[in-house]
Amino acid sequence: ALLAGGLGLAGACSGNEKKGAVGGTGGTGSPEQTGSMCRSPSDCYPMVNPTMLRGAVECLAVSGGYCTHQCGSDSDCCAAPNECKTNLRQVCSPFTSMAGQRCFLSCEPGDLRPADGGIGPVDEQEFCQREASPYFICRSTGGGSANRKVCLPGVCGNTGTACVAIADCTAGLDCLLGFNGGYCGKADCVSNADCAMDARCVRHTDGRNYCFKTCITPTDCTFCRLSSVAASCVATVTFADPTTTGSVCVPPPPPPPPPP
Numbered sequence: 001a002l003l004a005g006g007l008g009l010a011g012a013c014s015g016n017e018k019k020g021a022v023g024g025t026g027g028t029g030s031p032e033q034t035g036s037m038c039r040s041p042s043d044c045y046p047m048v049n050p051t052m053l054r055g056a057v058e059c060l061a062v063s064g065g066y067c068t069h070q071c072g073s074d075s076d077c078c079a080a081p082n083e084c085k086t087n088l089r090q091v092c093s094p095f096t097s098m099a100g101q102r103c104f105l106s107c108e109p110g111d112l113r114p115a116d117g118g119i120g121p122v123d124e125q126e127f128c129q130r131e132a133s134p135y136f137i138c139r140s141t142g143g144g145s146a147n148r149k150v151c152l153p154g155v156c157g158n159t160g161t162a163c164v165a166i167a168d169c170t171a172g173l174d175c176l177l178g179f180n181g182g183y184c185g186k187a188d189c190v191s192n193a194d195c196a197m198d199a200r201c202v203r204h205t206d207g208r209n210y211c212f213k214t215c216i217t218p219t220d221c222t223f224c225r226l227s228s229v230a231a232s233c234v235a236t237v238t239f240a241d242p243t244t245t246g247s248v249c250v251p252p253p254p255p256p257p258p259p260p
Contacts, residue, residue: 006169029064030132031086034077035105037153038065040101042089045069045083045135050157058102060095063153064135068102077103088131093150104150105131124149125219135224151155154223158241159185159199160213160231162251166219172196176210181229192241200248201240209240221249 029037033045038059044067045057054077055070071077077090081167084090089111090100105128105207112122114129124138128151137154140147157168161184169184173196176183185193187210189201195211202212215221215233228241231249 006136011162014130019167027138029135030105030151031224032084032088032090032105032132034103035132035136036067038067041067043067047079047082053083054079054103060102062116063155066153066224068178070102071101072118090096090149093148094146096142098143101146104141104152105136106148107151108149122163123217123219125217125223129219129222134226136220137223145249148222156224157184158213159196160221160251161232162229167252176251178254180254183210183231183251190240192239192244200244200246202250203238203240203256204250206253212237212250213248215249 012093027191029035030253033047038044041057041059043065044059045053050057052070054072057067059070060066071092071094074090074092077092078084082095087092089106090103091106091108091111093104094101095104107124107128109124109251112124114120114122117145128136128138132151133153135153135156136151137147138151141150141152151220156162157170159173161169163182163184164170164177166173166175168182169175173184174186176187185199186210189211190210191199192199195201199213202210204210206214213220213231218233221233227233229252231251234250235247237248237250
């Protein structure tokens with residue numbers, strides 16, 4: 001089953017999800033202890049005296065787990081010594097239909113900041129991918145009128161995400177290992193009908209046809225892919241169906257072989 005916004009209920013994670021930024025002992029998922037991956041509350045906030053946290057620690061059952069603690073207001077987040085390590089703002093918010101409020105990494109408009117420190121507009125998805133993890137999305141917490149915009153784990157495995165084996169991809173997709181980082185998709189398609197709803201059949205420069213994910217912004221192609229193997233949103237491709245228009249996420253070619 002999935003939570004609203006595409007968040008899975010599984011506490012475990014696939015191999016490609018484990019490559020995120022290091023947080024608490026849960027391992028990965030966030031540069032902060034809040035948002036770190038976990039299997040149980042004991043994985044969370046290892047650097048903090050639990051009696052100093054302003055609320056009970058929890059491991060939310062979203063994709064990969066999400067360390068957080070209960071709170072009454074924004075000031076309860078980052079209040080304990082050693083709780084927060086960066087200037088990534090946290091907010092106290094309800095979450096779906098759960099009772100009470102919890103601390104989350106914020107992607108509210110006033111908390112977004114450009115990568116270069118400027119003042120230009122910032123894409124909220126790019127912000128979460130850059131500041132939290134390539135595997136995070138910006139979404140509403142739900143919970144009625146008090147909901148907030150926060151960075152939370154998305155679900156990897158759909159078309160375009162990185163992979164090391166077919167088990168990393170959703171049903172019906174293959175792990176295309178001929179691309180750097182792998183690519184969940186299909187090879188040797190003939191038309192768009194051979195592809196998932198969010199993909200188009202492309203005649204690639206290597207001479208084969210592939211189902212590549214459609215995209216509108218660059219962040220459509222970098223989700224669930226580390227920056228070193230990010231795909232690019234490209235319009236200058238050759239579609240199998242010449243009437244097809246738009247852009248697709250083109251993965252990077254495999255790295256050159258090592259010198260002999």
